[in-house]
Amino acid sequence: MTHRRLFLLWIVLYGRMGFAQEADVKVPIPTPAQRAWQEAELGVVFHYDLHVFDGKKYDQRSNRVSAVADYNIFHPTRLDTDQWILSAKAAGASFAILTVTHETGFALYQSEVNPYCLKAVNWRDGKGDILADFVASCRRHGLKPAIYIGIRWNAFMGVHDFRVQGDSEFARNRQQYYNRYCERMTTELLSRYGKFFFIWFDGGAHGPEQGGPDILPIAEKYQPDAIFYHNLQRADVRWGGSESGTVPYPCWAGFDHPSWFQHRDDKNDFRLLKHGRENGAYYMPAMADAPLRGYQGRHEWFWEPGDEAHIYPVDRLVEMYERSVGHNATLILGLTPDTAGRIPRPDADTLKAFGDAIRKRYERPLAAALGEGRELVLMLPKAQVFDAVDISEDIGKGQRIRSFTVQALVGRRWVTLLSGTSVGHRYIGRLKEPVAAGKVRLVVDGSMGTPWVKQLALYRVGADGAAMER
């Protein structure tokens, strides 16, 4: 490939004079954690729980209602969290999440609060701690460890949608017990294993305002630098409104509220979550999540027998990447350790091929520029053929661009290659067909204050990439 033989060429051009730096630009600014979240771009989540071992297809509704009676089915024969993390790393993931508790209530660590944990099983003589293994593997291989804690559903404790069933004094008392149980478990998890990049309470960690545990102060105390996701007061990121691994375009980092759960617009297909709010007062970038085994009629976060045919093919994963990371969202792929305690070979092979494809496309631009202002011109030493444009704002200054055009100088005329609205951390735009040009410019037609472009890059993706549809 031509672009592989090129050296990375940085041509820095500052924007036109006259755009002074404003003191009062009204755009929300990410926290350092939110910025790191967007720069992380790709993560994985490992779902692992008792029912992986039951030999049956996963039935979420039943799983939320029926506790797994024989928890000693949990017996991975060759657990290897290094293999998990190396599989994720091969895909290009920079962080990894473990579902330390999901909806059964079973916990993958040595809890002193929740006896329905690895202390209860015969596996590793009751001494196993998969969270500890997982965190160590992340650190060993340079991924940021993150944690998923389920408290909304707990089949073992008989808690359904946060609630102890019934409305007697007995139930109210038990609710208090369960709330303290969640708080104490969260304290264990957030205080014992070092820093987590991201703390994911699936379905929320809704608090005392609706009779639930008071989780947020615990997260703030023990993990002040982590991304908190989420409760009714605070959500550092938002769910992107589907489990398709994509977000539509545009996908703004802004949102109207500091929490999204009560404003998720689910009657309208989560439209608000998907698109965000162009001039939202809160910085809340989107997460696009999807299970790797989500192809052709299946959508499985957990390993189950016979699902290999439902691993997304590489070209679909590349498209997913372009429509999530390339749409200003962070992509999280769901990976499925199996009964052996490993990422199955077909999944690992696909992850490697996916990572290779992304690296081949986007690791080395043909050319790139950065700058401040309404117009940024990228001059190439000679004309190059390219078919993709990759733009990043310096989000440390907030998402400022509201509309833009990318143009190439063809002969003496600036020809518009594409135009768009949201950029944010990253915008990947695929051209309908390759273009040859020596001069390309980004024109910002609308912005909140001065645009700060961290990178304008050109790529030759090639014919293997399908044209993106929106």
Add this chain to the structure above:
Amino acid sequence: MTHRRLFLLWIVLYGRMGFAQEADVKVPIPTPAQRAWQEAELGVVFHYDLHVFDGKKYDQRSNRVSAVADYNIFHPTRLDTDQWILSAKAAGASFAILTVTHETGFALYQSEVNPYCLKAVNWRDGKGDILADFVASCRRHGLKPAIYIGIRWNAFMGVHDFRVQGDSEFARNRQQYYNRYCERMTTELLSRYGKFFFIWFDGGAHGPEQGGPDILPIAEKYQPDAIFYHNLQRADVRWGGSESGTVPYPCWAGFDHPSWFQHRDDKNDFRLLKHGRENGAYYMPAMADAPLRGYQGRHEWFWEPGDEAHIYPVDRLVEMYERSVGHNATLILGLTPDTAGRIPRPDADTLKAFGDAIRKRYERPLAAALGEGRELVLMLPKAQVFDAVDISEDIGKGQRIRSFTVQALVGRRWVTLLSGTSVGHRYIGRLKEPVAAGKVRLVVDGSMGTPWVKQLALYRVGADGAAMER
């Protein structure tokens, strides 16, 4: 004491001729287990659970509702089940019961069904098994091991009076889960530790007929020789209607139903349980239970700080014995291992003194006889002073005596010393004042078929024994 210096004198006199052995006597006959239960006479039950360690007074109502959150408070520092059993043995107990689960739901063994067990705690690195230790100590010291399993209340699982709270589909499903949980836990307990003498489901092991677990078939399968206590179909023994350690007189072994729970007559102060039914169709002897720490305003089955003053004094225990064992019931004393894991010294000392007192009184009769028939005459080599009469029927033939008189030959006249109704396994009758006589007879005024008297014995209890009141 005079009677200590006497050798045991057995004078065997057969009853009058003419009382042929009937073929069709209509009295219920005990099973071998029931017979052993009555012959055991005195047992102990050790209550041990999480809240022993919470430093607070026990509050049963709260305990049934509120799970113990910090179960790692369970940390006996010098657990010694041999010391428990030797304390019981010193009292004269022939069997011992352990509350392997009580109302918290916490289990004192290594369960693979109930994670809220000794696997969950740091004590003994999660490897402790107090039931195993207990059974081994019983066998080592010649007591029969027995087990108490609580399933009616389970604060941890949120089960109250057998029931998962609520009436939604969720609750019904969880009830099924809990039922299987109880069955599988019972299977572990009854299959792993060898033979149990007695299996005590406190509050019952009510079954599928009212939505509960199906426990009885498990007990029948794994412990066919044990006393089953109890469910709505079967109760091999009955609760004696109080926790005073006594039953009133008479206390018949007969009962109207094969189970007592639905016929306990609680509106009438458990009168039916206390007295039984003279001509009841079912053999169901009574249990008289009391906590050793039940004196002067306290009534504590569990160890709690500062209860030493509430240990029954020895004379009260002797009286309790005479009014339970001596009234045809089996006495069970509740003993309280402390936070060290031992029976406290004051309790152990009292048990020893109690055992000594009973042995001093009743180990060696002044004279004794046995025989079949309406009249049994005990002839002493010379006149002896006695103040207690001890009668046992051969209950292998059922409880037959309905009324009787004990008379002494004073001069040439038979003087009635006492008269009664129920004898059964044992009747101890204390005389108002000592009597000197060389010839004593038991006259059975009413019986179902031929009376079979296994023993008519006389004792000199002495002035230290309080006269019994009924």
